[in-house]
Amino acid sequence: MTLKAVLCGCGAMAHGWMRALKTTPGLAEAITIVGLVDLDRSAARSLAEAFDLTDAVVGTDLDRVLEETRADLLFDVVVPVARKAVVAAGLKHGCHVLSEKPMATSLEEARELIALAETAGRIHAVVQNRRFISGIRRMRRFVESGAIGELTGVHCDFFIAPHFGGFREQMENVLLLDMAIHTFDAARFVSGKRPLSVYCLETNPAGSWYAHGASANAIFKFSDDVAFTYRGSWCAEGRRTSWESAWRLVGSKGMLTWDGEEAFEATVAGTGEGLLRGHRAIDVPPPPREEETHGHASVIADFLNAIRSGHPPETAGFDNIKSLAMVFGAIESARTGQPVAIQV
Ligand SMILES: NC(=O)c1ccc[n+]([C@@H]2O[C@H](COP(=O)([O-])OP(=O)(O)OC[C@H]3O[C@@H](n4cnc5c(N)ncnc54)[C@H](O)[C@@H]3O)[C@@H](O)[C@H]2O)c1
Incomplete structure (x- = not known):
C-alpha cells in the first residue's frame, strides 16, 4: 500500500529528501508526496x-493541507524554531512524523513531543542520518567484537569552515545544536554507553562569521567510565577534517582510528620489551554488503519499516532525546562554567 506524505519546509534540505525519496528503490513506490507546505x-x-510533483497540493497552511490530503505521514524539514508546532500539527492529524534534527529546541519541547506521539499512538522519529553512515556502523561492530578490549575512550575532532549563510549564521549555540548532535549521537551509538555528565567550553572564535558558538570543546562522562571528548569548530579555515569527525577509540587492548572517510587503522599492543611495547595491526572487518547505509534514505526506510512492523525505529524520538540531552547539557555547562549532569 502506498502511503501519502506531506512535506513541510521546502528549503535546501527538502531537496535532499526529495532526491532520496525519488531515487531509492523501495521508497519511490512506497510513498507518494501529496502535499508541499512552506511559509x-x-x-x-x-x-x-x-x-515534477504536479498533483501535490501546494500551500502555506499546514493544517489545511493535512486536512485536505488526509496524509498518513508528515515529513518535517522546517527550521528548528518551527519544529514543535509542525510536529504537533502532524500528530494531531494522525500522521506518523519524521522530523529533521534537532528534534526540538529544548528538552521540555522534546518531552512534550514524545508525550504527544505516545498519546496519538503514532511513530515520531528524527533524521539522525549520520549514524547510518557505513564507517559509524563499522566502528560499532568493531567495538562490539571486543578486538580492542573494553572501550575506555572515544575522541572526536571536527574542524571545518562552511560558509552557509541563512539561519545558521544567526542562531545561538550553532555548532552544538546544528552539527555536534550528529557526532554526539554517533558516539552514543558506537560506544553503546549512556551519557552521564558533561563539561563544555564553547566559544565564538576570532574571525567567526557566525553570531554565536561556532566552536565547542566538550568532555562527557559515559557509563562504565568511558570518556568521550569532542573538539569542534565550524570556522576553522585550512585543511578540514571529515564531516563525520576524525575518530580515535581507545580500548583496554588497543586503539582504532577512523579519519571519517576511508581510512581505518586498528592496532593492539606489540611484543617489544621495555618502555614501549610497539604495536601490531589488526583487521577491521569490512561492512556487510547488504548494510543500509544511505543517509536520509536509510532513515526514511527505517521509519517505514517501523510503521509496517510496529517495532520502534532506531532514531525514535524517545531515544533521540538522549542525544539532544547531551547537546543541552553541553550548552548549560558552557553557560555556567560547571559540569552538568545529563538527565532525560
Ligand atoms: N540531517 C542533516 O544532515 C541536515 C542537513 C542540513 C539541514 N538539516 C536540518 O534541516 C532543517 C532545515 O534546514 P534547511 O537547510 O533546509 O533550512 P532552509 O532555511 O533552507 O529551509 C527551511 C524552510 O522551512 C520553511 N519554514 C520555516 N518555518 C516554517 C513553518 N512554520 N511552516 C512551513 N515552512 C516553514 C522556510 O520558509 C524554509 O523554506 C533544519 O532543522 C536543519 O538542521 C539537516
Whole structure:
C-alpha cells in the first residue's frame, strides 16, 4: 500500500529528501508526496517543479493541507524554531512524523513531543542520518567484537569552515545544536554507553562569521567510565577534517582510528620489551554488503519499516532525546562554567 506524505519546509534540505525519496528503490513506490507546505509559497512551488510533483497540493497552511490530503505521514524539514508546532500539527492529524534534527529546541519541547506521539499512538522519529553512515556502523561492530578490549575512550575532532549563510549564521549555540548532535549521537551509538555528565567550553572564535558558538570543546562522562571528548569548530579555515569527525577509540587492548572517510587503522599492543611495547595491526572487518547505509534514505526506510512492523525505529524520538540531552547539557555547562549532569 502506498502511503501519502506531506512535506513541510521546502528549503535546501527538502531537496535532499526529495532526491532520496525519488531515487531509492523501495521508497519511490512506497510513498507518494501529496502535499508541499512552506511559509514561502514560492519555495514549495519550486520544489514541486524541480521534482515534477504536479498533483501535490501546494500551500502555506499546514493544517489545511493535512486536512485536505488526509496524509498518513508528515515529513518535517522546517527550521528548528518551527519544529514543535509542525510536529504537533502532524500528530494531531494522525500522521506518523519524521522530523529533521534537532528534534526540538529544548528538552521540555522534546518531552512534550514524545508525550504527544505516545498519546496519538503514532511513530515520531528524527533524521539522525549520520549514524547510518557505513564507517559509524563499522566502528560499532568493531567495538562490539571486543578486538580492542573494553572501550575506555572515544575522541572526536571536527574542524571545518562552511560558509552557509541563512539561519545558521544567526542562531545561538550553532555548532552544538546544528552539527555536534550528529557526532554526539554517533558516539552514543558506537560506544553503546549512556551519557552521564558533561563539561563544555564553547566559544565564538576570532574571525567567526557566525553570531554565536561556532566552536565547542566538550568532555562527557559515559557509563562504565568511558570518556568521550569532542573538539569542534565550524570556522576553522585550512585543511578540514571529515564531516563525520576524525575518530580515535581507545580500548583496554588497543586503539582504532577512523579519519571519517576511508581510512581505518586498528592496532593492539606489540611484543617489544621495555618502555614501549610497539604495536601490531589488526583487521577491521569490512561492512556487510547488504548494510543500509544511505543517509536520509536509510532513515526514511527505517521509519517505514517501523510503521509496517510496529517495532520502534532506531532514531525514535524517545531515544533521540538522549542525544539532544547531551547537546543541552553541553550548552548549560558552557553557560555556567560547571559540569552538568545529563538527565532525560
Ligand atoms: N540531517 C542533516 O544532515 C541536515 C542537513 C542540513 C539541514 N538539516 C536540518 O534541516 C532543517 C532545515 O534546514 P534547511 O537547510 O533546509 O533550512 P532552509 O532555511 O533552507 O529551509 C527551511 C524552510 O522551512 C520553511 N519554514 C520555516 N518555518 C516554517 C513553518 N512554520 N511552516 C512551513 N515552512 C516553514 C522556510 O520558509 C524554509 O523554506 C533544519 O532543522 C536543519 O538542521 C539537516
